[in-house]
Amino acid sequence: GQNIDQPTEMTATEGAIVQINCTYQTSGFNGLFWYQQHAGEAPTFLSYNVLDGLEEKGRFSSFLSRSKGYSYLLLKELQMKDSASYLCAVLDSNYQLIWGAGTKLIIKP
Amino acid sequence: IAGITQAPTSQILAAGRRMTLRCTQDMRHNAMYWYRQDLGLGLRLIHYSNTAGTTGKGEVPDGYSVSRANTDDFPLTLASAVPSQTSVYFCASSQESSNQPQHFGDGTRLSIL
Numbered sequence: 001g002q003n004i005d006q007p008t009e010m011t012a013t014e015g016a017i018v019q020i021n022c023t024y025q026t027s028g029f030n031g032l033f034w035y036q037q038h039a040g041e042a043p044t045f046l047s048y049n050v051l052d053g054l055e056e057k058g059r060f061s062s063f064l065s066r067s068k069g070y071s072y073l074l075l076k077e078l079q080m081k082d083s084a085s086y087l088c089a090v091l092d093s094n095y096q097l098i099w100g101a102g103t104k105l106i107i108k109p
Numbered sequence: 110i111a112g113i114t115q116a117p118t119s120q121i122l123a124a125g126r127r128m129t130l131r132c133t134q135d136m137r138h139n140a141m142y143w144y145r146q147d148l149g150l151g152l153r154l155i156h157y158s159n160t161a162g163t164t165g166k167g168e169v170p171d172g173y174s175v176s177r178a179n180t181d182d183f184p185l186t187l188a189s190a191v192p193s194q195t196s197v198y199f200c201a202s203s204q205e206s207s208n209q210p211q212h213f214g215d216g217t218r219l220s221i222l
Contacts, residue, residue: 096167
């Protein structure tokens with residue numbers, strides 16, 4: 001079966017750095033997405049990785065290792081507005097997105 | 110502002126009733142999707158459409174039907190609602206059914222009693 005694993009919840013301090021991990025087992029791989037979802041709102045696109053390595057976009061970076069079936073989202077200089085759920089999703093061999101349950105990130109002052 | 114519009118925002122429905130959730134996009138995206146999101150679970154694909162005139166079944170299609178008569182509209186119908194269909198429903202679209210990011214509507218919160 002297909003499986004995406006993420007921690008259910010994480011807590012971090014304003015101004016700090018946090019790393020949210022995602023491991024996957026899917027039938028084929030055509031890329032990995034990270035989305036942000038604030039409570040009661042729609043998911044919004046953060047990043048896309050298809051090749052191994054680190055993609056940096058401002059305070060957010062995403063890393064991929066295809067051989068390990070592993071990705072992480074790194075958030076720097078945390079702000080209160082970063083409190084949200086972060087969703088990892090893998091594009092499988094049929095180009096359908098398989099979604100993780102999401103990681104709820106709580107930022108404390 | 111370009112984007113995806115879903116209606117209604119929320120609805121309480123008696124079991125056994127028929128309900129259509131509306132979704133319209135103005136980005137001229139070819140691919141559209143319907144997901145349901147339940148607490149503790151990831152987004153689950155109900156149905157999708159790669160282009161106008163075609164539809165396909167996702168992970169959890171039972172009890173739902175869709176149509177794609179044109180590029181912009183992708184309604185989702187519950188023929189006879191059951192309590193297990195209580196969920197938040199998201200419509201999404203992408204330029205192509207490939208590695209393009211999906212853009213989401215604001216969701217419809219549906220409660221079946």
